[in-house]
Amino acid sequence: MGVLAPTLAVIGGGQLARMMAEPAAALGLPLRLLAEAEGVSAAQVIPDQLVGDYRSLDLLREVTDGCAVVTFDHEHVPTEHLHALEAGGIAVRPGPGALVHAQDKGVMRARLAELGVPCPRNALVSSVADVEEFGFPCVLKTTRGGYDGKGVWFVRSAEDCGDAFASGHAVLAEELVDFRRELSALVARSPSGQAAAYPVVASTQKDGICHEVIAPAPDLAPALAGEAQEIALRIAGALDVTGILAVELFETTDGRILVNELAMRPHNTGHWSQDGAVTSQFENHLRAVLDLPLGSPAPRARWTVMVNILGGPDASVGRLYDGYPHALARDPFLRVHLYGKELRPGRKVGHVNAYGDDLDDCLERARHAAAWFRGDLGNESE
Amino acid sequence: MGVLAPTLAVIGGGQLARMMAEPAAALGLPLRLLAEAEGVSAAQVIPDQLVGDYRSLDLLREVTDGCAVVTFDHEHVPTEHLHALEAGGIAVRPGPGALVHAQDKGVMRARLAELGVPCPRNALVSSVADVEEFGFPCVLKTTRGGYDGKGVWFVRSAEDCGDAFASGHAVLAEELVDFRRELSALVARSPSGQAAAYPVVASTQKDGICHEVIAPAPDLAPALAGEAQEIALRIAGALDVTGILAVELFETTDGRILVNELAMRPHNTGHWSQDGAVTSQFENHLRAVLDLPLGSPAPRARWTVMVNILGGPDASVGRLYDGYPHALARDPFLRVHLYGKELRPGRKVGHVNAYGDDLDDCLERARHAAAWFRGDLGNESE
Structure with missing residues (x-):
């Protein structure tokens, strides 16, 4: 009765682990972090931490000692270590049998073919x-x-x-797929098999990195949206995924969808959910891996637009804290997420979310703010 | 250009500091905590911390060393220490000249009389x-x-x-005021003088402790709501409050409002804003004390109901983590906030927020969940 929560181990100290820390604090869920270096993004906000190499099984055993469950900021922990942790009685979520499909594209393609999932x-x-x-x-x-x-x-x-x-x-x-745009279908799934599907979103890449997300994907045919969610739920179930599964898709010019990539962790195409959904992907990832009932993935606004803040080629023109006065004063409804990282060319240092009833307005607000932080608007505010 | 944020010192390791840590993580704002003991609520989620007595000026100097601004989880730091910190060049927000009105009810009543603010x-x-x-x-x-x-x-x-x-x-x-109900008017105010007023809420006390809040206050005459906000803004300005000011009010049976208490920190009557407003009181407290532009205090839902989770007389019947399966499965829209505290009789260990279009539904959901965690529903789920 009245028990405090079990400690959840998180491997990897990037921004995804950092953003798990917010709902973990709200829900009273203690986290224990294995960070790759002192002071990295998540290490700034999770007191219970070890610093070291996630490729060391000894360290993985040390950080998970006393934890019932371990989850991940990234997909790079060696598969054999995940099996070793499982054999030691720790629930690895997502498990190695699922995670290999996000780690190895050859295995992923073979399995999706077996499942009859449309792929390039x-x-x-x-x-x-x-x-x-x-x-x-x-x-x-x-x-x-x-x-x-x-x-x-x-x-x-x-x-x-x-x-x-x-x-x-x-x-x-x-x-080479002749695609109209890229979509992403995100689902959370628990070990008990409960699953929650977020609205399908449209994403834009820049140099291979997620740049902008619109939730929900504008003008997406309901049948295609349903098919995308059904594919994501089917993959999550068949592969026994626990936590968040992001299925990146191509919408082809001839009206089909094809699976591009899988990710088994909170995903950049789900960051909109922090401010645009009832339950964020980060909270539902925690709830899923702890086998707690999932929160509603329903949108809280007609539209939510997410734009990443990346260091430009000359990162010294970008702004972080010093960008706040203009960005926040211009738009009191803007939601800013910074990762505690210094600007470097091409480095993701944060994102902004803008939600509302008018898509063009959301796009303008989010793009303006992200460009301002990146330093693309020159040195004066408008 | 692109500078990382200055560190904000926070004195006091209770749940208010803990709940500041969530938006601080989102906004990339580093916090440094002075906690009264190891492992207290906020110490679980803020890595950069000292443990010790807030009545020690030496410790206050140590924890604020290198910080431009210091703020508070509570109002108990001795006034003379606040003056000493200010004299040492640290921005104390709220400052001692304002804070004394929340620390000393005699000073508060005298000043409100000067300002012509209606009081008992x-x-x-x-x-x-x-x-x-x-x-x-x-x-x-x-x-x-x-x-x-x-x-x-x-x-x-x-x-x-x-x-x-x-x-x-x-x-x-x-x-003894013959009052219809208690109201609370919350404002955030920055050193530059920008202020944002949250919707006026109705609060219910139990044994002198805030029990339930409805945002906005149902059936409140618009003129009275406006007067309550105007009073809160006037007090904040006249007293030069920085951060959150909560003005607790009586709505009298003959249709007047009278100021009951002042609090100069995030306040229990503002917890609804975490899930019910565009910008939570915790985020706006941080933005205010750092003199950043404030976020919109606009509600995101027609109604938000907050109910506290307190340990009952027999705290051993209450639930915390073990209350999640029923509470979360029954209501996927419920928002739960637990403070990392063990249940003890009369101790605030968390709260729940329920928002939506129908007030009765929100009340039922929030009351059910809080009663469940408190242990008032017996040992079976319904």
């Missing part, structure tokens, strides 16, 4: 001859280790294939 | 004879040190006055 045409390739047989132009991806546009090459001829095969990873070839 | 009839009393002259029945309050019903006595005759005069504090007599 793809094949494992081990030589330029294989790629020639697959057909140019195409996309080459390392099956492991890629993220945010890294480990992906658009190739038009044999000469373009060198970097992919020099990467030391297995390589997957995929057709 | 009152007088400083130093003997039973003074109380007899003031007139029975009345309320006696110690001018300093009271909170949550402590330091308050309802007296009907000379025999009832002993405890008040034995308290060692100066004593204020106040008329």
Whole structure:
């Protein structure tokens, strides 16, 4: 009766772990962090922490000692370590059997094919001859280790294939999809099998990194939205995912959807939910991995727009704290999320959310604020 | 350009400091905490912390070293220490000149009289004879040190006055107000003078402790609501309050409002704003004390109901983490806030917020959940 909560171990000290800390504080859920270095994003807001390498099984055992459940800021913990933790009696959520589909694109493609989930045409390739047989132009991806546009090459001829095969990873070839836009279907799923599906959103990438998200995706045919949610729920169930599953999709110009990528953690395309949904993806991730009943994923506003704040090529022109006076005074409804990171070229340091009844207004407000923090608006406020 | 934020010192490790930590994490604002003991509520979620006594000026100097601004979880830091910190170049927000009005009810009543703010009839009393002259029945309050019903006595005759005069504090007599209900007007105010007024709420007390809040106050005459907000803004301006000011009011049976108490910190009657307003009182407190532009205090729902979770007389029947399965499954829209405190009789350990279009539905949901956590619903879920 009246018991305090069990401690949840979180591996990885990035902004996703940081943003888990907010609902964890609200719900009275203690977190224990394994951070990769002193003072990283999540280490600034989670007192109970160890610092060290997530590839060390000893450290993983130390940080999870006394914890019933472990979850993750990223998907890079070696699969064999996850199995070892499980064998030691700790609930690993998502588990290694699920997580391998987010870690290895070859395994993911094979499994989705078995499930009959629509994907771009793809094949494992081990030589330029294989790629020639697959057909140019195409996309080459390392099956492991890629993220945010890294480990992906658009190739038009044999000469373009060198970097992919020099990467030391297995390589997957995929057709170049003629897509209208990218969508994302996010679901939370608990070990008991309860699942909650967020509205399908539209996302825009810049240099392979999520740039802007509109929730819900404008003018998405209800049948396609339903299909996207159904695919995400089906994958989550079939792969026994626990926590958040993000399914990134292509909406093709001929009106189909194809699965592009899977992520098994809170995802950039779900950041809108912090201010735009009844229950944020971060809270539902915690509730899911602890096998607590999920919160409603229903939107709280007609539209929510999320725009990332990234350091520009000259990060010294960007703003963080010093950007607040203008950004907050201009828009008292703006929601700002900064990650406690210094600006560096191409580094995600935060995002803004703007919600409301008018999409154009939300887009203008969120884009203006993000551009201001990035330093794209010059040195004067407007 | 692109500077990381200055560190904000927070004195006091209770749930108010804990709930400041959530928006601080979101906004990338580092906090440094002085906690009264290891592992108290806020110490669980703020890594940068010292443990010690807030009555020690040396410790106050140590925790604020390198901080431009200091703010508070409570109003108990000695006034002379606040002046000493100010003299040392630290911005104390709210400042001692304002805070004394929340610390000393005698000073508060005298100042509000000067400002022409309507208050219950009152007088400083130093003997039973003074109380007899003031007139029975009345309320006696110690001018300093009271909170949550402590330091308050309802007296009907000379025999009832002993405890008040034995308290060692100066004593204020106040008329017994014939009130319809209690209201609260919350404003945030920055050093630059920007102010934001939250909707006026109705609050219900139980044994002198805030029990339930309805935002906005149902059926409140617009003229009275406007007068309450105007009074709160006027007090905040005249007293140069920085941060949140809560003005607790009586709505009299004959349609007037009278100021009951002032608090200069996030207040229990503002907890609804975490889920019911665009910007929570905790975020606006941080923005105000850092002199950043304030966020909109506009409501996000037609109604928000807050009910406190307090340990009952037999705290062992209450629930915390073990109350989640039923509470969250019954109401996926419920918002729960637990403070990381163990249940003890009469101790505030959390609160719930329920928002929506239908007030009766919100009341039922929030009351059910709070009763469940308190243990008032027996041991079976319904």
